[in-house]
Amino acid sequence: MISVYQLKPKFQQLLRPLTNGLAKAGITANQVTVFAMLLSIATGAVVVWQQSLVWFYLLPVVLFVRMALNAIDGMLAREHNQKSKLGAYLNELGDVVSDVALLLPLFMVPNISPWFIGAFIFMAVLVEFVGVIAPMVGKERQYQGPMGKSDRALVLGLLGIVLPLWPAVSSYLNYVLMGVVALSVLTMINRIKAAL
Template sequence: MNGLYALKPWYAARLAGVRGALARREVSPDTLTAAGVVCAGGAAAALAWLPSPAAALPVALLLAARLAFANLDGALARDTGRTTRRGAVLNELGDRAADLVVLAGFLALAPLWLVAVTALAATLPSWVSLAGAAAGGPRLNGGPVGKTERCLLVVLAAAGGWAVPVLIVIAAGSALTALLRLGRLWKELAA
């Protein structure tokens, strides 16, 4: 059920050198969180303003950077002993903001109601995971349409001009991901 999230340890290992360089330069993990949101904004702008398929490359590069920053911020905080509760909150808010900002790029390409429904659905898996963690359960990640899969789907929309079908897949897949996480969490909390 982990989807592309299963690649996170492999990906984190590839970023080890970058983390080391950032640590030596004493870059704040919070700066990386903010950089991820900025990259999401750039991807949204490219999606909205560039024609398909010209939008695909900038969207792909900016979303790859957004995912790298999302991986690096927490890892850098752990590596340098700078984990804080405020940083954890900022990390979660930054991830949700980046998700919503990327989806805002679809406002130029699809009906407002569909973008709004998709934005709501895309946040559901995180709500479930955060509620579970607040209840003392594990912080669940991954699923059929998690953060990484949503980014990949946005790149497909940028490449093919398939805004409406991609939004439908993101909305339905995110709702399914939330339900699967809730099912896992329900079992965990019953034990």
Template sequence: MNGLYALKPWYADRLAGLRRALVARQVSPHTLTAAGVVCAAGAAAALAWLPAPSAALLVAVLLAGRLAFANLDGALARDTGRTTPRGALLNELGDRAADLLVIAGFLPLAPLWLVAAAAFATMLPSWVSLAGAAAGAPRRNGGPVGKTERCLLAVVAAASGWAVPVLAVVAAGSAVTAVVRAVWVWRALGQPETVVAAVARERVVATERAMATERDVASEKTVVRVAEPASSAPRRRPSPSPPPSPSPSSSPTLGSFPSEHDRSLPLDPGEVSGGITHTRPQSPADRGTRLRGAR
């Protein structure tokens, strides 16, 4: 029992042209999810503040936009290869927020306890579907009173002013939908293990593909730093190198022989001072003194 959810393929075909235009303009699926929440908030405000039946047309247009954006965000993500785990999370949060906002529009029109009961009941079908998908069963949608039927009932309330009866139908119908989905999920999980395992493998493959797509998108958005050009400051002139040290052939060092023009004089053993022997050329006077001492 899918209810009005069975019309989803037909409705998606009617939106194909708009979807192609959004793909051409590179609109983000997150933007469409946010637009659906905004439409739900506008419908709730119109339902709460405008009298019936004046609110009916505006509520109908805004809720039709809410359903259209809910259909387009997932389709756009698949067409552009941008299905990611974060996108799936944002889609679920956006759908639940939109449902609660529509129910909040009944606050000035119905008792608080009934509004609270209807808000809780509208969450039950999605909780059952998500629990079944987490256990390995296919995601179950539709039902006697699903998302589309709730939007239609809100338009009926805006046109007729019967807020309390409509809320009672929403609460009871949502609870019945949750039970129907729970029974279907229970039977699906009771099938042979190979069927459930095949579904689980498909979910794992889809998750890995989505994560790979997310990594590719993140890598494309990575900003590559361009190396800065070299500084235009004037280059510093190199400091002059020190003059080369004199070679051993040009100046005598300690313990070395004198140069060629001093070799005509005999050498004196010199004196030993501080463990260093200093040699110097022997003058004629020193040579005479040495000869007299030897005699």
């Protein structure tokens, strides 16, 4: 099923010169992973602290930077012999922590049910958890869509643009979140089926 994740190889090609430069400068994959996580936490905290939808404009910018950093840390690990057990933990934990940190500002948006936001966050964690379990049954880590990490980033990035421009849209976001949760359930099923 189609997913933004399928664009990753082309994105990596664009980032390869930068990645090679970082490797020559002594920057490690784990440092990039931790920086991406801290950037996400700081962004989520700032948006919540400011209590203004205008600060949602930060989300698409930071989500794009985070996507680039995630691609870079993977290339550093694979192409520059930086794979490590600690890196595997940091990569998976960093993704989940970053997702939660960047989704928390949705709680301050008027007219959105906190139950739907909570379900979105819960399913984001569960989808990644299901993907990580695959190696335990002898398969590779699963990344199927239609609502994987990159797809959630796209949805949240679009909300970061739309909400400050048209706050009235928040009245319809419960339906959007219902759709995202449903797609997350489908993603979980796809990942389980692929691993089995």
